[in-house]
Amino acid sequence: MTDLPLSPESGWNALYLAGEWTAADDRDSISVENPYTREEIATVPAGTEADVDRAYEAAAEAQASWARQPPQARAGVISAAIEFVRDHRDEILELLALESGSTAVKSTAELQTARGMLQQAASYPFRMDGEHADSIVPGKENVVERRPVGVVGVISPWNFPFHLSMRAVAPAIATGNAVVLKPASSTPITGGLLLARIFEAAGVPEGVLSVVPGRGSEIGDAIADHEVPRVLAFTGSTEIGQRVARQAAGNCTLPALELGGNNVHVVTENAALERAVDGGVFGSFLHQGQACISINRHLVHEELYDDYVGMLADRAANLPTGDPTDEDTIIGPIIDESQRDRILEYIQTTVEEGATVETGGGHDGLVVEPTVLSDVDNDMAAACNEHFGPVAPVIPYASDTEAIELANDTIHGLSGSVHSEDLDQARTIADRIETGMIHINDQPMNDEPHVPFGGMKQSGLGRYNGESILDELTTTKWLSIQREPRKYPF
Template identity: 35%
Template sequence: MTSPFRVVPSGQSAADAAANAAAAAFWDWSSRPAEDRAAHLRNMADALDGSRALLVDLAAHEVGAAPRWTEFNIDLALRILHQSAELPFLLADRHMPPGADGSLSILRRQPVGVVLGIAAWNAPITLAVRAIATPMACGNTVVLKGSEHCPQTHRAVVDILNGSGLPKGVANVVTALPDQSEPIVNHLIAHPAVRRVNFTGSTRVGRQVAVTAAQYLKRCVLELSGKAALIVLEDADLDAAVDAATHGAFFNQGQVCMSTERVIVLEAIADSFVEKLVQRTRGLRAADPRRETAPLGTMIHAAAAERVAALIRDAQDKGAELLIGGRVEGAVMQPAVIDHVSSNMAIYHEESFGPVASILRVQDEEEALSIANDTEYGLASAIFSRDTDRALAMAERLETGICHINGSTVYDDPAMPFGGMKASGYGRFGGDTALDEFTELRWIAMHPEGARHSL
């Protein structure tokens, strides 16, 4: 399939035009009834669902995504749009009980204006839609800064959504060459029409976005890097835990913020678990989706694959054992399992962002919790145990925004708050909690007739 989208990188004048178009569309869009905005969001979902073949092709060519991953992206994006269609009805005024002096108060959520969404390449359809849908549901207009790694895919998503009948200027997209991406982002953050910023990407870039936004006192949602741990207790269903570990570590070649970076296993069942994990991994294979179909695709580029291979070599040099996989051919890297990972290895600390399941053996749940929290990141985690009360007690002590009991770390529900702690960012996408991120909460007080305020 040949893409009909030819992307011309945007300069600052094009970025200004996008922000100005969003600002011009704001008053009409924000004043529309809740049902009208909800209907547009549902129409956007239908348009996206009808464009699967194009998006699968674009994602394969730009970021090496396997069809299974892109289909997963589209399915989640549809759920985000349908969930966002419920939000406009939650923005009605709240009338508070009268004050002691008889004054009446209204709490009103109002859209903020233009929202800048900055989406990453690794889940291109989901992240583009997430950056757009909730702000629009709240009555805002949006400028999406597409990733320099997948400009065609991100522009296609916005063009598809606009093609559903969305009013002109409500959703806009800006792309840039790699060396111009940072200046364009900074320019858009500084634009006077932009009132909120949401960013999904690395912690390194997220810090820069936060600093720039702070200069202009603009609020951010930051969904950043992760180092998710999956803890396997001695009473776990090992087959279910192995399925979750392979899914969490290898889906999209481990290039997911929620990817299972560390598998922390109690020593009593470690040998059995590792044997099953290696056997399960043996049935997986990565390949370039432009040439052949396989469960896994490619890394974003050859340099990324080599970086992960270097982390594995460093771990081996310091005592870890590579049990399977790790072979690199260009940007294709076969899924790897490494055992006996410890804190003197770079892969213990760094986000690998690659298809590696790192096994850390521990003596008890206290050591498991200590190691799980021994990271600067805090996005997702998982615990496998047949004793849910025990798992819930452990979950309370994990320093992550999300914790799954007997489930994969790579899981999202658009109705639930999604975000991290520590260096994984702040703010939340998802559910009605996202209303706070993309609206202004105003207090309107009506004082009784005859009230006097004098010195």
């Protein structure tokens, strides 16, 4: 396998179109900045609508022959990609730290999850089996075949760029599709061009994968509102996801959406308090809370409320903050100034609405202090909005019924968690919370490659992982064979 350098200085100033690295030429450039130091670490080309057209055309041309490859050939490419990721582990971790502000804990978890997605994808070529079905017509044989959809467009986010790109790209390639990937403009390397390097080295044929970095405001519509793709996989905000869905549906393209969340961490009166706080700290502050499945609201029974708030605040105040390349750092930088300012505004507005800052509330550059807010209600800014930061609003409740009502009082329904030593109580609450995923005596930040991942309500459409993504990226074809002459009524 080709040994390619993956450092920030490795020359990322090109697009990967139809199997070729295409120079920036007269295209605009996107400056890739370290969110901690704000220093430029690389520049990449800003793709154009013409680049998007070329990528989709190449994908359409390459897909049919790729789909005809035997399953062991497609699985072989995925296995080679797994080997590449393993061999370049340290370089990938460095890129995640420098480009996305990922701490050691977060980047390691992201890399492990992405490898798991690849390992799951390696099995897909052998799982695309069909079935025979009896016919109601004498002498007829029915065959139902599973086939790739064709071309898949992928728009991926900046928060877990490597994992959330890989979870769509690897299964799509494994199932015989071709892919056009547009990574977020904040993370065009780890969310896009890095995958091009990996799959090129793994032997994917020309045209099967193209990566077009670019600003969403300039080429997002061209990716989503294109007639070629049959599936459009998008991960991002609910607002943008709704726009993407409308554009995709206009071309009868299936939108596969994983959107925003407003996830609850319910701590009942029967919870093991320290265990609940452990989960609350991890679920709120991993990657500075920049995750769609992080805890957005802590719902705590009034009997435990004061103790929980105090313990959570103590733990938050002692989390190491600063440079994500320091192995001891837990709280690194927010991705950019606009995201930071939005988080700080939510904190300030929530305090003006009557909440109390137990710890945090300030910032140093793009590093926002881990913040715990008490005396919060469900309508305050940091609770009713997806704050996407290291902020833990803690809301008291008096009964299981009230907890369920508070949990469901949101347009979102992505993930959540419930703590109780009474598992019957926990299961009853979990069953009644309107969410696609929920975890008992844990926290919401869970993703396993073989388990369906996705939300309800305005948190998305469809599911990733396991059999679910196999269903999203393939279609069925009914073939019937009339083996005996058939009698018709006229």
